[in-house]
């Protein structure tokens with residue numbers, strides 16, 4: 001894959017963490033690399049209160065950055081008593097989305113009631129303002145569906161990022177308004193089940209994401225190798241998005257051009273107004 005292949009294509013990253021120290025603090029210009037391959041917008045998800053001012057700053061600096069503010073279930077223990085006020089202040093400061101929020105039963109000693117309270121409080125804010133909301137879920141798909149079914153949701157729907165739930169649950173989430181984003185990690189040989197699942201996602205609900213710097217795609221799908229400047233460990237570069245699109249195009253038996261048009265439509269519909 002060369003840069004010239006991508007000249008007329010427009011890519012949209014439904015989920016990343018550009019504010020991560022190993023991306024934005026990297027000596028190479030990550031945003032310029034991303035724009036060069038045709039990335040038009042990327043949703044940058046703050047996951048902690050500390051992230052939010054950084055995400056806001058990035059959005060003010062870069063046109064391609066679409067800011068999203070949320071408290072991730074993995075960092076709930078660290079939240080301040082005034083977190084909801086701070087969240088509102090960020091949402092008021094700039095057109096933005098809510099996320100990353102969610103349920104995670106994979107973390108050790110998770111506090112289920114607190115997780116759910118923080119999750120539903122943020123869901124309520126998104127519903128009241130009809131903002132796009134990005135949901136992370138690990139090992140809690142049944143419970144997530146229960147909660148989504150009994151709470152009010154944004155009219156525009158919600159995003160299940162890097163959807164790893166079952167194929168059977170796809171229509172059940174879709175009827176509640178779900179969008180489903182696929183990440184590069186699902187290109188790994190052993191991720192057969194997730195690839196199969198995405199064949200059952202309604203095409204008008206499909207989005208694509210890097211989750212950079214996380215979810216490193218398999219070696220064969222890395223066009224932009226990058227190392228954490230401190231640990232020297234490989235990290236996922238946001239500009240790998242182009243090759244993730246190629247993977248998805250192959251999976252769905254679509255041309256890259258057709259896929260890009262479909263994903264752009266979905267992205268602009270879901271994130272409308274941002």
Ligand SMILES: [Zn+2]
Pocket residue numbers: 015016017045100211
């Ligand atoms: Zn994420």
